[in-house]
Amino acid sequence: MASQESPVTRDTAKVMNRADITRRLVARLKDEEAVVGGIGHTNFDLWASGQRPQNFYMLGSMGLAPSIALGVAIAQPKRRVFCLEGDGSMIMHLGSLGTIAMVAPRNLAIVLLDNGIYQITGGQKTHTSHRTDLVGIAAASGIERAEWARDEAHFEAWVDRALAGDGPWLIGVRTDNAPPAGVTDRDPVRIRERFMVGLGVRK
Amino acid sequence: MATESPAKTPWYDTVVAVLKANQVEIVAYVPDKVLAPLIARLHADPYFTMIPVAREEEGLGIATGAWMGGKRTIILMQTSGFATLPNVLASLVIACQIPAILMISERGTMGDHQLAQAIVCRTLVPTLQTLGVEHHRITRPDETEFICDRTIQQAYKTQAPAALILSPLLTNNPAWK
Numbered sequence: 590m591a592s593q594e595s596p597v598t599r600d601t602a603k604v605m606n607r608a609d610i611t612r613r614l615v616a617r618l619k620d621e622e623a624v625v626g627g628i629g630h631t632n633f634d635l636w637a638s639g640q641r642p643q644n645f646y647m648l649g650s651m652g653l654a655p656s657i658a659l660g661v662a663i664a665q666p667k668r669r670v671f672c673l674e675g676d677g678s679m680i681m682h683l684g685s686l687g688t689i690a691m692v693a694p695r696n697l698a699i700v701l702l703d704n705g706i707y708q709i710t711g712g713q714k715t716h717t718s719h720r721t722d723l724v725g726i727a728a729a730s731g732i733e734r735a736e737w738a739r740d741e742a743h744f745e746a747w748v749d750r751a752l753a754g755d756g757p758w759l760i761g762v763r764t765d766n767a768p769p770a771g772v773t774d775r776d777p778v779r780i781r782e783r784f785m786v787g788l789g790v791r792k
Numbered sequence: 793m794a795t796e797s798p799a800k801t802p803w804y805d806t807v808v809a810v811l812k813a814n815q816v817e818i819v820a821y822v823p824d825k826v827l828a829p830l831i832a833r834l835h836a837d838p839y840f841t842m843i844p845v846a847r848e849e850e851g852l853g854i855a856t857g858a859w860m861g862g863k864r865t866i867i868l869m870q871t872s873g874f875a876t877l878p879n880v881l882a883s884l885v886i887a888c889q890i891p892a893i894l895m896i897s898e899r900g901t902m903g904d905h906q907l908a909q910a911i912v913c914r915t916l917v918p919t920l921q922t923l924g925v926e927h928h929r930i931t932r933p934d935e936t937e938f939i940c941d942r943t944i945q946q947a948y949k950t951q952a953p954a955a956l957i958l959s960p961l962l963t964n965n966p967a968w969k
Contacts (some may be wrong), residue, residue, distance in 0.1 A: 650880045653849060654856065656845075657884075660855060663841060664860075682847070685845075688846055743917060778888065778889055781890075
């Protein structure tokens with residue numbers, strides 16, 4: 590698909606709405622796929638997209654959502670695992686992209702929601718508003734399938750590719766600074782327990 | 793489990809056996825000199841899934857995801873690496889009740905020539921105490937199996953992280969070499 594057109598860059602990608610993109614991803618999940626959400630408005634929009642037993646909402650430890658998702662993917666190789674992560678979080682843990690590339694789990698896909706700001710703290714700009722391209726960093730870290738989504742339809746096509754396997758994937762989405770569609774609960778034990786039941790580890 | 797007398801079995805061989813006995817399959821690590829023989833033996837054994845991480849924090853994230861997915865993880869690090877962990881311990885591992893097992897090579901004491909290690913060593917036990925993390929220092933080969941095995945089991949049964957500190961008395965003592 591992208592081979593016939595010039596590759597999408599951060600500058601040419603359409604700025605989309607995070608809540609809408611989250612809903613589009615969730616709508617394509619039909620097989621109890623795990624979704625690990627990073628902190629901040631990333632999680633708020635995941636929460637607002639509807640409760641799934643296989644959703645995990647990380648409440649602290651900024652930047653570790655991809656590592657948590659990697660752990661789930663290693664423990665359950667037959668289950669597809671998605672991670673939603675913001676740019677401000679991802680930039681804290683660039684080394685984890687290399688770890689993911691090294692382990693290379695086929696069942697893991699990271700969706701980067703890049704709005705270029707720390708939205709929940711008042712909208713201060715992150716590095717990606719300046720010169721940093723996190724999809725480029727992912728590719729240079731060794732994640733072979735690292736792509737920017739041109740628009741919503743392109744995003745959905747990448748998600749379908751990720752659902753078919755041959756990960757790890759990193760799909761970059763430019764997002765706007767619209768407020769999130771909801772707010773998460775803040776009970777970490779309850780979140781963890783529901784997730785473990787959803788993953789079939791507990792009854 | 794140990795075919796030789798406990799006093800003769802190197803600590804790292806005992807640790808490998810205890811991990812297997814407790815179904816700890818995943819090993820995340822940032823290496824150090826003391827841990828090197830343990831890491832080498834774990835790498836050589838197909839039972840273990842070895843993940844060299846870029847920072848120790850990642851190892852705790854991986855351990856959290858793996859635990860929720862039904863698998864057990866140990867994270868190997870040295871003292872200065874542990875010093876990077878208070879936030880992830882507080883806000884993820886303890887908050888979510890994740891039984892992450894930390895094995896920490898104790899540097900900066902009893903013979904270390906590096907001032908930086910000596911200073912950061914002061915933060916190790918007080919940080920564990922402040923966070924309420926169960927921790928035990930292993931000083932002899934013949935106590936390695938008991939301390940490791942019982943600490944690991946308690947961590948899983950109480951859903952709480954635990955730290956196993958490898959003292960230089962164990963790892964750098966001519967009496968055991």
